[in-house]
Amino acid sequence: MTARVALIGHPLRRRHSEMMHNAAFAHFGIDAVYELRDIEPNEVGGFVLETRGEDWLGFQITAPYKQVVMGHLDEIESGASRIGAVNSVVRDRGGRLVGFNTDAPGFRRAIEIELDVEVPGLSAVVAGAGGAARAVVDALVDGGAELVSVGNRTPGRAESLAADFGPAVIAVDLGPAFSTALAGADLAVNATTVGMHAPGAAFDVGALPQDAAVYDLVYEPAETPLLAAARARGLRTANGLGMLVAQAEIAFERWTGVRNAGTVMRAAIEA
Numbered sequence: 001m002t003a004r005v006a007l008i009g010h011p012l013r014r015r016h017s018e019m020m021h022n023a024a025f026a027h028f029g030i031d032a033v034y035e036l037r038d039i040e041p042n043e044v045g046g047f048v049l050e051t052r053g054e055d056w057l058g059f060q061i062t063a064p065y066k067q068v069v070m071g072h073l074d075e076i077e078s079g080a081s082r083i084g085a086v087n088s089v090v091r092d093r094g095g096r097l098v099g100f101n102t103d104a105p106g107f108r109r110a111i112e113i114e115l116d117v118e119v120p121g122l123s124a125v126v127a128g129a130g131g132a133a134r135a136v137v138d139a140l141v142d143g144g145a146e147l148v149s150v151g152n153r154t155p156g157r158a159e160s161l162a163a164d165f166g167p168a169v170i171a172v173d174l175g176p177a178f179s180t181a182l183a184g185a186d187l188a189v190n191a192t193t194v195g196m197h198a199p200g201a202a203f204d205v206g207a208l209p210q211d212a213a214v215y216d217l218v219y220e221p222a223e224t225p226l227l228a229a230a231r232a233r234g235l236r237t238a239n240g241l242g243m244l245v246a247q248a249e250i251a252f253e254r255w256t257g258v259r260n261a262g263t264v265m266r267a268a269i270e271a
């Protein structure tokens with residue numbers, strides 16, 4: 001019996017997940033297939049019911065269903081509860097559907113490996129207050145960061161994010177307060193769509209200290225204006241590809257027990 005996994009979302013524009021997981025299944029000789037399911041909102045419940053079948057390992061979720069899917073599962077792990085979004089589900093041995101979030105641990109793995117950043121005691125600045133920013137902030141706070149300053153175009157969203165994550169997280173305006181936060185940061189993160197959907201750089205890297213690192217969650221284009229400016233200043237930089245691969249690697253391990261699939265996955269999407 002071929003085991004199954006799928007990604008649900010609407011619209012589904014990217015094929016990275018399908019490529020990464022199918023390459024890893026093939027490489028490790030696992031008889032399983034990862035498929036894309038572009039479904040309507042009224043089809044989510046029926047889809048989740050289908051995944052209770054014995055052939056399913058689990059599934060993944062992208063916009064706009066990361067919140068709504070939570071109501072259909074048997075258990076939500078604590079990290080996903082804090083973030084308020086499930087992007088992966090595993091069907092456990094008892095057939096229960098357990099929701100978790102791989103964006104937060106994927107982000108942490110990426111910054112540690114690619115930027116040599118140690119999270120405990122870190123001072124970080126995050127641009128954005130959407131779903132991805134919530135995962136980034138959770139990874140930083142859960143990892144023991146000392147201070148996380150969040151700035152967002154719509155200030156109220158940064159304020160409610162800060163309120164959800166406790167005293168280590170503060171909301172700052174995108175004016176002089178954001179530059180002050182950058183001046184004291186070890187790590188600055190772009191968790192907005194600027195550089196991908198919107199033109200320009202998410203923030204000015206000029207205020208960052210020389211030993212700071214810059215992580216951009218955007219991976220298409222590979223070098224955003226933000227990363228180009230940071231690189232021109234000689235700062236350590238990485239784009240979101242490492243996080244994309246790491247979050248996939250974490251889900252793959254939960255479904256199959258196979259660790260370190262990231263190298264194969266990365267090669268598949270770079271090809």
Ligand code: NAP
Nearest residue numbers: 128129130131132133153154191192193198217240243244
């Ligand atoms: P989202 O929930 O829609 O949030 C979008 C964020 O971008 C909000 O903070 C929004 O601000 C901000 N924004 C949008 N247009 C802007 C503009 N013109 N100027 C300033 N801010 C703007 O999206 P998301 O899921 O958090 O994703 C954010 C980014 O992270 C996307 O580029 C996504 O591809 C990337 N991502 C990467 C990975 C990875 O593995 N590398 C994983 C997840 C997400 P407002 O609140 O003011 O609208």
